[in-house]
Amino acid sequence: MPLLNNLASEKKMTVIFRMEPGSLGPDGKEYVNEFCEFAQTQLQASASHYLNWFIVPRFDKTLSEMKFQLGNKTMTQEQATKYLSLFGESYLHFEEQLEDNLEAIINQYFGR
Numbered sequence: 001m002p003l004l005n006n007l008a009s010e011k012k013m014t015v016i017f018r019m020e021p022g023s024l025g026p027d028g029k030e031y032v033n034e035f036c037e038f039a040q041t042q043l044q045a046s047a048s049h050y051l052n053w054f055i056v057p058r059f060d061k062t063l064s065e066m067k068f069q070l071g072n073k074t075m076t077q078e079q080a081t082k083y084l085s086l087f088g089e090s091y092l093h094f095e096e097q098l099e100d101n102l103e104a105i106i107n108q109y110f111g112r
């Protein structure tokens with residue numbers, strides 16, 4: 001299994017998470033860009049070896065909150081679920097972990 005820990009970047013699934021400014025409170029628009037940079041650093045530092053993270057502001061509500069890519073190809077949620085299962089991860093657990101991590105990162109960012 002050591003090869004799994006050394007996945008080439010193009011074999012890692014990229015998760016693009018769009019953070020809504022309102023999630024950061026009424027003044028979220030003022031610091032959502034800075035928060036996204038902070039959150040990306042935090043998530044990537046603790047990321048599974050098979051994921052790349054991009055946290056960006058979600059100013060356009062027509063865009064989905066989360067997008068998955070492998071290489072240059074967009075993946076459906078079903079394809080992302082299958083990808084995660086290759087590493088023994090369920091999509092539901094992945095989402096729950098993301099929510100928990102983002103809550104902790106928000107608290108850390110605001111020094112709570």
